Amino acid sequence: KAGVTQTPRYLIKTRGQQVTLSCSPISGHRSVSWYQQTPGQGLQFLFEYFSETQRNKGNFPGRFSGRQFSNSRSEMNVSTLELGDSALYLCASGGSSADTQYFGPGTRLTVL
């Protein structure tokens, strides 16, 4: 069974731009969560989707948004990029209770 896939793997943007990251969960998984990982803050929860509905959201500004499609694939968008948005963005998939979550390789975003 294929794991969680994320595209692109690497991305370089400049301040003020916007970016869209994509995640395909493990086949059969309907929960998709997004996390931001930085050296200073560690792994922080962004949001979780199940059946196209956001069930929980972390403490991030409104510039961070996401959505999930009917095939469970998910995208997250960051608008008006800031230098501090440079991070590894991780997607995780899981079952309906979203307890055990399996992570993808991440998208490394660099904002210049």
Add this chain to the structure above:
Amino acid sequence: GESVGLHLPTLSVQEGDNSIINCAYSNSASDYFIWYKQESGKGPQFIIDIRSNMDKRQGQRVTVLLNKTVKHLSLQIAATQPGDSAVYFCAEGSNDYKLSFGAGTTVTVRA
């Protein structure tokens, strides 16, 4: 803030020895706990999980212990190998569909 933390940021272990990685948590309502391993340039890899109604669970070369009285979680790795060198995270979750992670422990295996 985060409700999960690790006691030590780094751990150096001799190859072949057993490793013990510790984690303290503060949310007594957590339903489950997970240990992840993250190697450089990769996403966190699931190692083992344990639910709050258990105090021990074993996997292949790994054992997780949960002490709810003192809110402590540990991961034991038997016969540590060079491939075990990585950053280890504990995470806790409840019924709100999110995981809260500790800061991580970097394990270095000495040959």
